[in-house]
Amino acid sequence: xxxxxxxxxxxxxxxxxxxxxxxxxxxxxxxxxxxxxxxxxxxxxxxxxxxxxxxxxxxxxxxxxxxxxxxxxxxxxxxxxxxxxxxxxxxxxxxxxxxxxxxxxxxxxxxxxxxxxxxxxxxxxxxxxxxxxxxxxxxxxxxxxxxxxxxxxxxxxxxxxxxxxxxxxxxxxxxxxxxxxxxxxxxxxxxxxxxxxxxxxxxxxxxxxxxxxxxxxxxxxxxxxxxxxxxxxxxxxxxxxxxxxxxxxxxxxxxxxxxxxxxxxxxxxxxxxxxxxxxxxxxxxxxxxxxxxxxxxxxxxxxxxxxxxxxxxxxxxxxxxxxxxxxxxxxxxxxxxxxxxxxxxxxxxxxxxxxxxxxxxxxxxxxxxxxxxxxxxxxxxxxxxxxxxx
Numbered sequence: 001x002x003x004x005x006x007x008x009x010x011x012x013x014x015x016x017x018x019x020x021x022x023x024x025x026x027x028x029x030x031x032x033x034x035x036x037x038x039x040x041x042x043x044x045x046x047x048x049x050x051x052x053x054x055x056x057x058x059x060x061x062x063x064x065x066x067x068x069x070x071x072x073x074x075x076x077x078x079x080x081x082x083x084x085x086x087x088x089x090x091x092x093x094x095x096x097x098x099x100x101x102x103x104x105x106x107x108x109x110x111x112x113x114x115x116x117x118x119x120x121x122x123x124x125x126x127x128x129x130x131x132x133x134x135x136x137x138x139x140x141x142x143x144x145x146x147x148x149x150x151x152x153x154x155x156x157x158x159x160x161x162x163x164x165x166x167x168x169x170x171x172x173x174x175x176x177x178x179x180x181x182x183x184x185x186x187x188x189x190x191x192x193x194x195x196x197x198x199x200x201x202x203x204x205x206x207x208x209x210x211x212x213x214x215x216x217x218x219x220x221x222x223x224x225x226x227x228x229x230x231x232x233x234x235x236x237x238x239x240x241x242x243x244x245x246x247x248x249x250x251x252x253x254x255x256x257x258x259x260x261x262x263x264x265x266x267x268x269x270x271x272x273x274x275x276x277x278x279x280x281x282x283x284x285x286x287x288x289x290x291x292x293x294x295x296x297x298x299x300x301x302x303x304x305x306x307x308x309x310x311x312x313x314x315x316x317x318x319x320x321x322x323x324x325x326x327x328x329x330x331x332x333x334x335x336x337x338x339x340x341x342x343x344x345x346x347x348x349x350x351x352x353x354x355x356x357x358x359x360x361x362x363x364x365x366x367x368x369x370x371x372x373x374x375x376x377x378x379x380x381x382x383x384x385x386x387x388x389x390x
Contacts, residue, residue: 044087050080051089055096062103063165065206074100085117091125094118095132102139111140131160135170142177151177168198172211179214180314181350182221189218209235209247216254220261221352228258249277256285261356265289278309280317281353288357291324300328316346316354323358336365347381 002012054077061070077084077097084093098114100106118133125133138153154177157170175191178184192215199208212235219228232251239248252275259268268289272282283306290299303325323338339362346355359378366375 047087048089051084051093058096062099064204067104070100091121091129095129098136102136128162131157131162131166135166139173147177164198165202168195171195182352183350185218209238213251220258249275260285265293280314284317284321287324296328316349316351320354320358
């Protein structure tokens, strides 16, 4: 063992761990061992160097959210797909391609094309590779709405903690995975605080401000309005300075959310009319603000726009939009029935925003029908929910 150690430059302890399968040896370590042992082996250093020269900038682009450039590098790297995927650098190649496909939310076929081989090769990964795979597997599970599995994978990534940058993304994604459960707001805020601290350390301002934007939503729901105002001002200043349009829109969505929570529906409408964002929450807030003020024709027009399609649909939000759609179409009985179902489902799933909006509408209906006891019970249920968030 000592002679083998001298000839390979590997420590006896490391050779022993490789022999017993306790570590995942890198290709160059295996190459040295096999050469000394007289076993014919060839590692293509040129191919390895080519992958490294192409994948490292791509990895950086994904970490720092330069997705336009990342897509260009992805396409360039894919040109040599057959060479890379049938070589000893296959794990590294598939990992960076999976990372890109997941973060760019490419078609599922693309993601699966890189995910399936990695699932087979997982036992061959070293610790750094495994950490990246766990994170990307978690994000993919989240995209598939497999939230429990996603949270478990994010937690594993956090606990490994080899790469702080990946750990920060895991903290952020873990928060997003529990975001719509009002019983876990403080847990989500703690994860976001950790993500903000790490992103700040790495000067990753795009991801930093995305995490701050998520914090703002929780500040609103927890009625920490002073903290929301300060964070909102900082994020908007960054978005304007750097032309970060997506961040600007989502931060403005938080401003509208803030106005709705405070009952300032006119200000909410004014904010929402200053931009367009094809996501369910945008249409929900816009339609609700019009509906609650009795602007039914406007609410009808918003509902028709929503029916043309929205990204990132959430079932409870879609259900509430549909319920209001029944009301503006004059289908009163279906509206009341749908609203009752939405309230119950929102409470069950822990959806704070939909619970708040649906309860307000449902209490109006119950009071109009003089169903005061039922109104009292729903109001008590809502107050219980608020106590859990505090």
